[in-house]
Amino acid sequence: MIPIEQAVVARLESHGERFEVLVDPDMAMRIRQGEQIELEDAIAAEYIFSNASHGERASEEAMQKVFKATEFELIARRIIERGEIRLTAEQRRRLTAEKRRQVITFIARNAVNPRTGLPHPPQRVEMAMEEAKVNIDPFRPVEEQVKDTVRMLRPIIPIRFEEVRIAVKIPPEFAARAYGELQAATTIEQNEWQKDGSWICIVRIPAGIQEEFYDLLNRITRGNAETKLLNGSRN
Numbered sequence: 569m570i571p572i573e574q575a576v577v578a579r580l581e582s583h584g585e586r587f588e589v590l591v592d593p594d595m596a597m598r599i600r601q602g603e604q605i606e607l608e609d610a611i612a613a614e615y616i617f618s619n620a621s622h623g624e625r626a627s628e629e630a631m632q633k634v635f636k637a638t639e640f641e642l643i644a645r646r647i648i649e650r651g652e653i654r655l656t657a658e659q660r661r662r663l664t665a666e667k668r669r670q671v672i673t674f675i676a677r678n679a680v681n682p683r684t685g686l687p688h689p690p691q692r693v694e695m696a697m698e699e700a701k702v703n704i705d706p707f708r709p710v711e712e713q714v715k716d717t718v719r720m721l722r723p724i725i726p727i728r729f730e731e732v733r734i735a736v737k738i739p740p741e742f743a744a745r746a747y748g749e750l751q752a753a754t755t756i757e758q759n760e761w762q763k764d765g766s767w768i769c770i771v772r773i774p775a776g777i778q779e780e781f782y783d784l785l786n787r788i789t790r791g792n793a794e795t796k797l798l799n800g801s802r803n
Contacts, residue, residue: 570595575612576659577620580651585630587651588617589644593659596648601709607641616643653707663706670710671717672697675727678774679718682728687776696724730775733757733798740765742789749788754781770798 575590595610618626631638635646655663676690688696700720704713721727738746743766750756750771759769773781785793 569608569614570610570612572612576656577654578647578651579654580647582634585626585634586618587626587631587634587643587647588620589613589615589647590617590620591648591653593653593655593663596653597663597707599645599648600707607644610648611644614640616640616647655706660706664704667706667708667710667713668697668704671704671713674710674714675718675721677776678729679727680730680775681726682730683726685730685775688725688727692725693721696721699724731772732775732778733770733772734778734781735770735796735798736768736785737794738767738769738789739792742792743767746785746788746793749784753784 570592572590574592576593576596577588578591578596579586579588581587590612592610592612595605599605599607599610616626616631618624618630628638631643635643637643672690672693675693676687680687697717697720700717700723702717702720718727718729736746736750743761747759747767750769754771754773757770757772759767761767771781782795785795
């Protein structure tokens with residue numbers, strides 16, 4: 569559990585009743601985004617309140633009426649997932665800045681300038697977002713906000729999401745390690761083990777991380793991998 573002085577109120581109102589739980593804002597946001605977080609790490613007290621600031625607990629009758637249950641964990645999770653999380657101005661500023669950074673990073677890694685085929689640097693994405701007056705919601709998932717952001721950026725910078733397909737051949741002495749690392753880092757479309765123990769595959773990656781991908785291959789194989797860039801896919 570977190571210290572009470574670091575907690576904020578998550579509140580849900582339904583059927584004329586109010587329910588509150590004291591939570592860590594960062595952990596609560598991660599729960600809302602679907603992460604598997606232990607509830608104990610996200611709360612400051614194992615009580616469902618009707619008014620947390622006055623220490624008034626919700627009645628079992630009210631919980632049964634609204635949630636058809638009285639179990640703390642079940643109700644607390646529903647409050648966090650569906651309710652309002654009351655942040656201080658500083659907490660909202662910090663969480664918004666972090667979510668904004670995640671949106672910028674996602675776009676820089678996954679989108680390219682269709683005129684050059686190169687990714688936009690994070691600084692360019694950030695400047696375009698400022699020009700477009702993009703507002704970031706600290707509680708909405710990154711993927712949802714990326715779609716809205718890119719739509720607003722298109723009048724300002726040429727931008728397109730694009731993936732590339734790369735054929736790779738790994739020498740036998742590096743093949744086992746490469747298989748595990750590429751499986752974690754890419755989408756493998758096809759792969760085949762050769763009689764000499766070498767491994768060949770076709771992988772698909774965001775166009776914006778090609779340099780990182782080649783750096784990974786060179787690190788795994790000490791520069792001995794063979795690659796060929798195939799056609800990409802766009803959206």
